[in-house]
Amino acid sequence: MSKGSVTTPSKSAKSVRPRVSKVTKSAAKRLSGADDADDLCGVTRETARRAYRTMLEARLLEEKLAALYRSGKIVGGVFLGRGQEALSVALGVQLRRGDIYAPLIRDQAGRLAFGDTILDTLRTYLGSSLGSMRGRDGNIHRGRPSEGYHAMISHLGAMVSTVCGGLLARRFRGESGVVGATCIGEGGTSTGSFHEGMNMAAVEKLPLVVVVANNQFSYSTPNDRQFACSDLMARASGYGVAGRRAVGNDLIDCLRVIGRAVSAARSGGGPQLVVADLLRLVGHGEHDDASYIPESLKESELGRDCLPLARESLLQKGWLDAGEAEAWRALVAAEVEETASKVLREPAPDPSDEDWNAFAVLGREEGR
Amino acid sequence: MSSITYLEAIRLAQRKALADNPRVFLYGQDIGNFGGAFKATKSLAKEFPGRVLDSPISEDAMVGMAIGAAVEGMRPIVEMQFADFSTCGFNQIVNQAATLHYRTGTPCPIVVRLPSGGTPGSGPFHSQSMEALYAHYPGLVVMTPATVEDAYSMLLEAVALDDPVIFCEHKFLYYHLKADRLPDEALPFGKARIARPGRDATVATHAAMLHESLAAAEELASDGYDIEVVDLRTVRPLDTDTILASVARTGRLLAVGEAWPWGGVTAEVVARVAAEGFGLLDAPPQRLNAKETPVPYHPALWGTHRPTAGTIAAALRDLLEL
Numbered sequence: 131m132s133k134g135s136v137t138t139p140s141k142s143a144k145s146v147r148p149r150v151s152k153v154t155k156s157a158a159k160r161l162s163g164a165d166d167a168d169d170l171c172g173v174t175r176e177t178a179r180r181a182y183r184t185m186l187e188a189r190l191l192e193e194k195l196a197a198l199y200r201s202g203k204i205v206g207g208v209f210l211g212r213g214q215e216a217l218s219v220a221l222g223v224q225l226r227r228g229d230i231y232a233p234l235i236r237d238q239a240g241r242l243a244f245g246d247t248i249l250d251t252l253r254t255y256l257g258s259s260l261g262s263m264r265g266r267d268g269n270i271h272r273g274r275p276s277e278g279y280h281a282m283i284s285h286l287g288a289m290v291s292t293v294c295g296g297l298l299a300r301r302f303r304g305e306s307g308v309v310g311a312t313c314i315g316e317g318g319t320s321t322g323s324f325h326e327g328m329n330m331a332a333v334e335k336l337p338l339v340v341v342v343a344n345n346q347f348s349y350s351t352p353n354d355r356q357f358a359c360s361d362l363m364a365r366a367s368g369y370g371v372a373g374r375r376a377v378g379n380d381l382i383d384c385l386r387v388i389g390r391a392v393s394a395a396r397s398g399g400g401p402q403l404v405v406a407d408l409l410r411l412v413g414h415g416e417h418d419d420a421s422y423i424p425e426s427l428k429e430s431e432l433g434r435d436c437l438p439l440a441r442e443s444l445l446q447k448g449w450l451d452a453g454e455a456e457a458w459r460a461l462v463a464a465e466v467e468e469t470a471s472k473v474l475r476e477p478a479p480d481p482s483d484e485d486w487n488a489f490a491v492l493g494r495e496e497g498r
Numbered sequence: 499m500s501s502i503t504y505l506e507a508i509r510l511a512q513r514k515a516l517a518d519n520p521r522v523f524l525y526g527q528d529i530g531n532f533g534g535a536f537k538a539t540k541s542l543a544k545e546f547p548g549r550v551l552d553s554p555i556s557e558d559a560m561v562g563m564a565i566g567a568a569v570e571g572m573r574p575i576v577e578m579q580f581a582d583f584s585t586c587g588f589n590q591i592v593n594q595a596a597t598l599h600y601r602t603g604t605p606c607p608i609v610v611r612l613p614s615g616g617t618p619g620s621g622p623f624h625s626q627s628m629e630a631l632y633a634h635y636p637g638l639v640v641m642t643p644a645t646v647e648d649a650y651s652m653l654l655e656a657v658a659l660d661d662p663v664i665f666c667e668h669k670f671l672y673y674h675l676k677a678d679r680l681p682d683e684a685l686p687f688g689k690a691r692i693a694r695p696g697r698d699a700t701v702a703t704h705a706a707m708l709h710e711s712l713a714a715a716e717e718l719a720s721d722g723y724d725i726e727v728v729d730l731r732t733v734r735p736l737d738t739d740t741i742l743a744s745v746a747r748t749g750r751l752l753a754v755g756e757a758w759p760w761g762g763v764t765a766e767v768v769a770r771v772a773a774e775g776f777g778l779l780d781a782p783p784q785r786l787n788a789k790e791t792p793v794p795y796h797p798a799l800w801g802t803h804r805p806t807a808g809t810i811a812a813a814l815r816d817l818l819e820l
Contacts, residue, residue, distance in 0.1 A: 271601070291556075498738070
């Protein structure tokens, strides 16, 4: 576990009294990238580079999604993970093929790391008939459940037990070494579904990793209107599961802590609850200006953007050079632009081609 | 075989499903060594070690668990201790199980068993008939077996089906409905059954109300009326063709349901017959349902709250005079 302790934040932010981990000296040291080599706990150069590259993809892709939304090309909503990419990607890269993953709304980075693509993200947001959701569902509600990539429903907490079911099925089949993981915000931990799912995972001792992004606001609701405990991680002991804390905007710390959680779950350590404090650097959706987030909080350690922090950290370790980082950015930006242009020309779903049937085996008339 | 109850048929169907298919497992409260609140899983945990699992009291997570397992190719059967408690798992059933295939193309072959309907003394929270609620959602199959044979064969059918099935088994029928043997064959899925042929009026009904309706038909037979009784068997899909064919023979329809009338199965039956078989009718289609209060506790109140052979017979007499 990292060393962040739970205390009240700076006085200037007391109007919303967010419950966050004060960034300690050791955490600040990590943020500056000055880790001891032996403090990396299995986080390799390759993993960190892949994670950073994927964060970059998520960031640039989401900036494009926001632009498409503002220009009226995307209907409904756009929900971004800006500021949460380090935590999100850490889970995605620490999972492997054959694992089960149920991301939530701010997990573009984790999704890409788990195998989702820029192409399918754009297709789903733009409603292309060629996307995995075929215009039947959109934006962050996408996945390929039969491949272990669950498609979230909007009802928070619901995916915890669904992942448990996948893991139980693997157990029935005699497969070991599989991990299931899902993500949620601090607001989602208030739901009955979350509680039922955590308790069930603990009872069955399932290899489940649940990552809680405590971004201080559930839509607009600050933490002091969301829960009264001083530390969400304390809930881990209530469920009888392992609890771990990560510094949410520190890529290396997220990789390290989540890497340990995934590894513990994989080797029979039972469910793992990871809690990370961070700040969402955008609104709940692109329709929301997030005016309820105080400037003081944005200017605090919590509000530091994980993407440049990760870049600095990798540069200082010698795992990345500045030229390479710029080249990556240019490549990713080009890929996002090219893919968006392509998807914008793809066919929209045609209502006359739609079978309008919700059943798997019954026909539309048969199922009436 | 000596006499088999409706409840035993459900137990034996689960036993056969477990024996025939290694992907089947049972999940629910107290269903393991205890054998379930109604003993619908008696001795199954012993016979199939590790495949009949006690769950925490977490209806939402129970269904979520089943969905996740079904996605991975398992065939879970979830037991709700009482249908009434399925409201705590409602979200997973209607928003996750019912939408999964349409959204993602991945089927969700789960069975959720709902011990349904009223029995004397069970009161507002252990008596409800939930079939209309679930039938409302596209993507869910809702079965309401009324006989021992159907309880057995339809549960096996539910397990084999790739769509999520809400299996509304009626508690009032658990013990006193008996059959000599279990069927080897069943009617095709989704087909209603003419439980009693007749020519003067059609009663369309399901579950425990089938037996009240048959008794009412018997009562009217002594007055010289020949009542046809249609057992819907599944309410989603609803076998409109069989209902319309019956109304074509009789010209009169009474839809009978144990649940409340508003937006319910009887409303759907009447709406379809009015819209699709208006010309077949010699009289306005009628329906009879429970009174519109929560299901009362005392047997005297409960016995009046639900339709009975007596009130169904009275409603039929009114219909025949229209």
